[in-house]
Amino acid sequence: MKNRIGFLSVLLIIGTVLYAQQQPMKFGNVNTQEILTSMPELKQVQTKLEEEYNQKEKQLTALQEELKNKQEAYMKVAESMTPEARAAKEQELQQMGQKIQNFYMLAQQQLKAKEQELKAPILEKVKIAIQEVGDENGFLYIFEITSGMPVYHSDKTIDVTPLVKKKLGIPDTTTQSN
Numbered sequence: 001m002k003n004r005i006g007f008l009s010v011l012l013i014i015g016t017v018l019y020a021q022q023q024p025m026k027f028g029n030v031n032t033q034e035i036l037t038s039m040p041e042l043k044q045v046q047t048k049l050e051e052e053y054n055q056k057e058k059q060l061t062a063l064q065e066e067l068k069n070k071q072e073a074y075m076k077v078a079e080s081m082t083p084e085a086r087a088a089k090e091q092e093l094q095q096m097g098q099k100i101q102n103f104y105m106l107a108q109q110q111l112k113a114k115e116q117e118l119k120a121p122i123l124e125k126v127k128i129a130i131q132e133v134g135d136e137n138g139f140l141y142i143f144e145i146t147s148g149m150p151v152y153h154s155d156k157t158i159d160v161t162p163l164v165k166k167k168l169g170i171p172d173t174t175t176q177s178n
Contacts (some may be wrong), residue, residue, distance in 0.1 A: 026144040028134070028160040035126055035161060038170045045118040052114055058108040063100045070096065129167040133160050 033133065036042050039060040074089050134142050142160055 018102075020043060026139045026158070027136070028137075028139045028158045029145045030130055030159070030164055031144050031145045031161045032126055033146050033167070035164055035170070036122065038165060038173075039122060039126075039168065041122045041125075042119075045115070045122065049111065049115055050119060054109055056111065060100070060104060060107065063096075067093065067100060068098050125168070126164065128162070129164045132145045133167055137163065 011102070021160070071093055074093060078086055078089075081116075130142055137160070139158075146161070165172045
């Protein structure tokens, strides 16, 4: 009985291996950057980010102009001020300069966070489309073409960018390349 179970187990393993060898191993590659730049949603995100950037730039310009005016006014009266008053005014100008630097750094962080927030649903949509294309077409792996990762890129892989674009309803305007 043990021999029979062992023999059936070996046959099952051999059958599985032979079956797996008969199935073609499909690998694909995709250019997500090309897909993203083709998506109308990304253009809307870029417009919103430009609006945010312009608003922050106006605020920064106003702060810089205010500092410049205060520095010019100080330079006109600095020699007539007492040393204590001069030191206090210089401290005020220095603090204002620091405030501008802090505003600039905070604005950069806020813009980056806003970009990530706005792009997250788009990236998720592309990710899901790639997964669906992989499942529907029997790919074992789909590699990102543009990443700097040391990934083996066989000329037998298939560029699934057009399939993902089709899945997302984006017209494919490029020629397919392997």
